[in-house]
Amino acid sequence: YPSSHSLLHIERLCDSIVRSHRDTSQFRLEELQALRWKLFSREEIHAYQSKSVDEMWQLCALRLTEAVQYVVEFAKSIPGFRGLGQNDQITLLKTGSMEVVLVRMSRCFNTENSTVFFDGKFGSTELFKSLGCGDLMVAVFDFAHRMCALRLTEQQMALFSSLVLINPDCPCLEDRGRVHRMRRDLEVCLSHMLRRDNQESLQDKLYQKVSVLRSLCSLHVEKLHWFSQRYPLTVHSVFPPLYKELFT
Numbered sequence: 001y002p003s004s005h006s007l008l009h010i011e012r013l014c015d016s017i018v019r020s021h022r023d024t025s026q027f028r029l030e031e032l033q034a035l036r037w038k039l040f041s042r043e044e045i046h047a048y049q050s051k052s053v054d055e056m057w058q059l060c061a062l063r064l065t066e067a068v069q070y071v072v073e074f075a076k077s078i079p080g081f082r083g084l085g086q087n088d089q090i091t092l093l094k095t096g097s098m099e100v101v102l103v104r105m106s107r108c109f110n111t112e113n114s115t116v117f118f119d120g121k122f123g124s125t126e127l128f129k130s131l132g133c134g135d136l137m138v139a140v141f142d143f144a145h146r147m148c149a150l151r152l153t154e155q156q157m158a159l160f161s162s163l164v165l166i167n168p169d170c171p172c173l174e175d176r177g178r179v180h181r182m183r184r185d186l187e188v189c190l191s192h193m194l195r196r197d198n199q200e201s202l203q204d205k206l207y208q209k210v211s212v213l214r215s216l217c218s219l220h221v222e223k224l225h226w227f228s229q230r231y232p233l234t235v236h237s238v239f240p241p242l243y244k245e246l247f248t
């Protein structure tokens with residue numbers, strides 16, 4: 001991956017990442033804006049809360065897997081990603097895809113009533129009671145709140161998502177140098193864009209968010225492991241194959 005810092009190269013890199021974020025964002029901001037006051041009724045909430053643990057997990061796993069597939073498409077269009085070996089691509093997605101799902105979740109979050117877009121409408125943490133992992137849901141909602149507070153533009157979110165994915169600190173990378181060069185170019189892109197947006201102060205906040213994401217996602221993997229111990233059949237029969245490949 002020949003990394004060069006010509007301004008033209010950096011601007012082209014920025015543009016291609018912003019474009020692929022837009023093409024793979026799963027929900028358009030305008031759609032989400034139109035739906036943001038479409039809340040679940042008491043009966044609908046009760047129906048979700050009456051689902052069994054593994055029923056609710058299956059529904060969430062399905063939704064998360066759909067989201068991960070969009071993130072995989074986003075990753076594949078990051079210049080240089082497809083130039084990496086298959087193993088390194090999977091390694092980066094194993095750790096980064098859920099983190100990008102979390103970053104993107106903030107686009108579907110309404111901070112005025114702490115609700116998130118799920119299964120067609122907006123619901124609060126009470127919707128997920130039957131999952132049996134209240135601490136994870138609190139952490140997911142809390143992170144969404146904090147991401148919203150940064151008020152990122154779609155361009156800034158696109159670059160931030162690519163930085164989350166292209167992580168040279170991933171254990172067991174085969175070509176760490178190549179990932180490092182990609183990462184450095186993306187960092188130049190982000191600082192170039194923040195300077196252009198006159199928001200350099202965001203840079204440190206975004207890098208802090210990356211470390212928050214790392215710890216949050218280890219909580220997820222732990223939860224997923226807890227669930228797969230209790231409901232091995234569900235995970236191995238129902239969870240979509242991509243999910244198993246990436247998260248088990």
Ligand SMILES: CNC(=O)[C@@H]1CCCN1C(=O)c1ccc(Cl)c(COc2cccc3c(C(F)(F)F)cc(C)nc23)c1Cl
Binds near residue numbers: 101119137
């Ligand atoms: C706007 N909606 C969205 O962004 C998400 C992704 C796309 C679809 N989607 C939802 O429907 C959704 C929205 C909000 C919430 Cl809280 C959830 C439920 O989230 C989870 C339930 C169980 C396990 C989850 C795990 C675990 F542990 F598996 F890694 C990890 C994450 C991060 N979320 C989990 C979901 Cl599945």
